[in-house]
Amino acid sequence: MSENPIIYKRLPGRGRRKMGFISVATAKCSVWLGPDHLLSVDRVWFTEEYKRFYFRDIQLITVEQTRTALLINYILAMCAAGTALLFWLLSTNDPTSSRVYLIIGGILTGIFLIALAINLARGPSCVCRLKTAVQTELLPALGRTGSARRTLAIIKPLIEQAQGTLEHGLYEASAIPQPISVARPSISQPVAAWAPQAAARTASGYVPAGLYGALFMDALAGFYKHIHASWHMYMLVSTILMLAVTSLSITALVRQRGTTLPALLRGLTTYTFVFNLIVLFIIFIYGFISRMTYSMEHPGELPTRINFYTMPGFRILSLVADFVEIGLGLAGLIMTGLYLSRKAAMPTEPTATGASRTIQE
Numbered sequence: 001m002s003e004n005p006i007i008y009k010r011l012p013g014r015g016r017r018k019m020g021f022i023s024v025a026t027a028k029c030s031v032w033l034g035p036d037h038l039l040s041v042d043r044v045w046f047t048e049e050y051k052r053f054y055f056r057d058i059q060l061i062t063v064e065q066t067r068t069a070l071l072i073n074y075i076l077a078m079c080a081a082g083t084a085l086l087f088w089l090l091s092t093n094d095p096t097s098s099r100v101y102l103i104i105g106g107i108l109t110g111i112f113l114i115a116l117a118i119n120l121a122r123g124p125s126c127v128c129r130l131k132t133a134v135q136t137e138l139l140p141a142l143g144r145t146g147s148a149r150r151t152l153a154i155i156k157p158l159i160e161q162a163q164g165t166l167e168h169g170l171y172e173a174s175a176i177p178q179p180i181s182v183a184r185p186s187i188s189q190p191v192a193a194w195a196p197q198a199a200a201r202t203a204s205g206y207v208p209a210g211l212y213g214a215l216f217m218d219a220l221a222g223f224y225k226h227i228h229a230s231w232h233m234y235m236l237v238s239t240i241l242m243l244a245v246t247s248l249s250i251t252a253l254v255r256q257r258g259t260t261l262p263a264l265l266r267g268l269t270t271y272t273f274v275f276n277l278i279v280l281f282i283i284f285i286y287g288f289i290s291r292m293t294y295s296m297e298h299p300g301e302l303p304t305r306i307n308f309y310t311m312p313g314f315r316i317l318s319l320v321a322d323f324v325e326i327g328l329g330l331a332g333l334i335m336t337g338l339y340l341s342r343k344a345a346m347p348t349e350p351t352a353t354g355a356s357r358t359i360q361e
Helices: 068-093 095-122 145-163 206-227 234-255 263-297 314-345 352-360
Strands: 015-018 026-033 037-044 047-054 060-065 126-131 136-138 179-183
Touching (some): 026 145, 060 145, 206 314
């Protein structure tokens, strides 16, 4: 056993690291301060992984603000408002069970509001990376700008003590992603040049077109159901279209990053994804309530079919959702069409083969 054990001090911040794209397990991440290095700790169940970063080897630490926390706030606020509205409609349409609906709705709404308050208290989200001469390490523990600034304020004097006065100070993060960097002097290249911005990719535009086309068709199917209540194929058609909207919205969100798609179209895709989550959540609540009600009225039996339109408030919510869907679908189709027309009008660059032929001639 060592006579002089190393004493570590835990730095502000906590976070989780994904172990894989489809992995369920995540690692609990923390950062610790040693006498001459940082220690990054990833803990999964009963195993821990350690990485040391000596102050003399650190070349750059960047903190880039993201909009993840803002998106979570929007989702939680909409879920709280949607839950409160849903159970209020249920209580007014069924006076005999109004107290039960109000209690359940108040509990669920309170859970969403508490989660919203906690997320607001944690502050804006960010991505923190540490670069040495041989690697660039993501630090999920510093996933909020507040904890990242406090950590940088602690370790900057120690890095200066090991390397000398730093050429670059700390920069305040803004609403637009802005790096906060701590770097040591570099002779071979500028400090900010280690992670150049990649050129924007030209998006095909077919995924957003499919997304808003499916959304528009789902709205038309909903309106047709309101006019022809006896249409028995609606649930099958609506389920297929909702699955298409869900998969296409996720695909569009993943593929639109770093592309030439207009910011307004990318934002509309985000709002469409959030709206789709809210719709699925409301359907889940209605399904849960209908099954619980049927089980209490028919003990030991399971419902073979659920007609949501006979439930209190569902027809009104469905009509509102159809109007929102047709608005999002039309706006998305128009913006996607404008993007595709501008893309078709853009001149294509000559290929390498064509350029060589021109030179030879």
